[in-house]
Structure formats: C-alpha cells, structure tokens
Amino acid sequence: MGGLCEREIGVAGLKxxxxxxxxxxxxxxxxxxxVRLLADVPGVEVLSASQKIAIGHLRGNEFKIKIRDISSSDRFSGRSVLEAINSRGSPNYFGPQRFRRCGRNAIAVSGRLGEKMYLADRS
Known part of the structure; x- marks a missing residue:
C-alpha cells in the first residue's frame, strides 16, 4: 500500500x-x-497539514441538490418549500450521520485507496 499501514490513513467525512x-x-x-502517487490521481488535490485528520474534524457539510424534470405547478409549490427551508432549515430524517453497515465507510475508502497504491507499487 505505498508503504502505508491502514492505521496511518486518517479519514473524515463519511458519506x-x-x-x-x-x-x-x-x-x-x-x-x-x-503522497506523490496520490498527486498523480485525477481529481485528487494534495495539501499539507500538521496533524492526522479524523472523523469530527470537518466544520460541516454543504449540499447541493439538483431537481430535474418538474412541471410548472410543481415549480410553484417548490418555491414555497425552498422559502420554508431557507427560514427554518432542512429537516434531518436520518440522524446526525448515515453510516454504511457497522460504520465501515472508512474501511471501504482506505481499502480502495490501498489497492490502487499496491498496484502502482507493483508496476
């Protein structure tokens, strides 16, 4: 895995x-x-930090929701819903965070990353 142990990889933002x-x-x-190997992966941005990142280090979530193919009457009622969300906030139907079964998102992410690093080491 590019010389990394799984416990050395910090993850934040389980999605x-x-x-x-x-x-x-x-x-x-x-x-x-x-780090050099990751810098060559499309879509990856490499930055420097002083400490290992962990769950809870993020300041918050930002969501962009795209709604498509709606009728003009739905657009009208959608406006009133958006105004209500703007003034009162969005309801949270899922609790503080939705995790994959047994909270295994971090393991899934680091596993895929490790596989790419392992394959790159072998080539």
Missing amino acids: DKWAIIKQWLSIPNRKAGA
Whole structure:
C-alpha cells in the first residue's frame, strides 16, 4: 500500500454511497512516495497539514441538490418549500450521520485507496 499501514490513513467525512463527494484523507509526511502517487490521481488535490485528520474534524457539510424534470405547478409549490427551508432549515430524517453497515465507510475508502497504491507499487 505505498508503504502505508491502514492505521496511518486518517479519514473524515463519511458519506452516502450515492453522493458525489469530496473526501478528506491524511497521510503522514514521511510517506512521500505515497503522497506523490496520490498527486498523480485525477481529481485528487494534495495539501499539507500538521496533524492526522479524523472523523469530527470537518466544520460541516454543504449540499447541493439538483431537481430535474418538474412541471410548472410543481415549480410553484417548490418555491414555497425552498422559502420554508431557507427560514427554518432542512429537516434531518436520518440522524446526525448515515453510516454504511457497522460504520465501515472508512474501511471501504482506505481499502480502495490501498489497492490502487499496491498496484502502482507493483508496476
């Protein structure tokens, strides 16, 4: 895995599996080879930080919801719903966070990342 142990990878922001997301990971500076490898992955931005990231380090969530193919009457009633959300906030039907079964999102993410790093090491 690019010289990394699974416990060295920090993860924050456990997301819905259907979402288009920005996922934050941390890798120790001493693993320069792994960091260089990640910098070459399309869509990955590599930044420097002083400490390992963990669940709870993010300041909050930002959502963009795209609604398509609605009738003009639905657009009218949609406006009043948006005004209510704007003034009162959005209802949370799922609790503080939705995790995959047994909270295994972090393991799934680090597993896919590790597989790519392992394959890159072998080539």
